[in-house]
Amino acid sequence: MPSDIHERTGGQAVRRIIYSQEDIARRVAEMGREITAWYPPGEDLLVVGLLKGSFIFLADLVREIARPLHVDFLVAASYGSGMVSTGDVRLVYDPEASLADRHVLLIEDIIDSGNTINRLVPMLEKRGARSLELCALLHKRIAPPLAREARWVGFDAPGEFLIGYGLDHSENYRNLPFIASL
Numbered sequence: 001m002p003s004d005i006h007e008r009t010g011g012q013a014v015r016r017i018i019y020s021q022e023d024i025a026r027r028v029a030e031m032g033r034e035i036t037a038w039y040p041p042g043e044d045l046l047v048v049g050l051l052k053g054s055f056i057f058l059a060d061l062v063r064e065i066a067r068p069l070h071v072d073f074l075v076a077a078s079y080g081s082g083m084v085s086t087g088d089v090r091l092v093y094d095p096e097a098s099l100a101d102r103h104v105l106l107i108e109d110i111i112d113s114g115n116t117i118n119r120l121v122p123m124l125e126k127r128g129a130r131s132l133e134l135c136a137l138l139h140k141r142i143a144p145p146l147a148r149e150a151r152w153v154g155f156d157a158p159g160e161f162l163i164g165y166g167l168d169h170s171e172n173y174r175n176l177p178f179i180a181s182l
């Protein structure tokens, strides 16, 4: 474990590091290469991050995508402060950018119950994007068939509550450079 971990968590111990900073960097670079190769050159690509959880993943991922792109964000509030999904998804912020006739790549931190994706994808599908694909850093693989399955997944995650690298528990721990279970 990194030596400053207790300074970062405010003294709280984490159970176990699941993905180290190096594991994540290696996988994000691979995903960036796959995404670069997949999109036709010369066509508009808009990368849309679901806030807040995807902010670190998106920041690292777009720097591994070697082609022109634009970035925007969307805020869908799904979880309360606890660890259990309520199934409720609200759009709190809608991207400024038009999706019409552009390739849209939606970036999620983690797919758990699939509720967020299942509510969002039908809303976004109405906006006339040239393509709509999903990229998730983590997938717990417990969701029933999704409205749209992720084309790119960083890691199949264990069924534990994970924190770090953007993932929070009650807004804490987003700044951990690795992913751990709480």
Ligand code: IMP
Binding pocket: 053, 078, 079, 085, 108, 109, 110, 111, 112, 113, 114, 115, 116, 117, 160, 161, 162, 163, 167, 168, 169
């Ligand atoms: P879903 O709607 O149940 O698929 O969950 C999606 C959202 O719930 C994610 O974007 C996360 O913000 C949050 N979430 C799900 N599982 C975890 C976890 O293990 N740690 C932290 N946040 C989680």
Ligand code: MG
Binding pocket: 052, 053, 079, 168
């Ligand atoms: Mg969250």
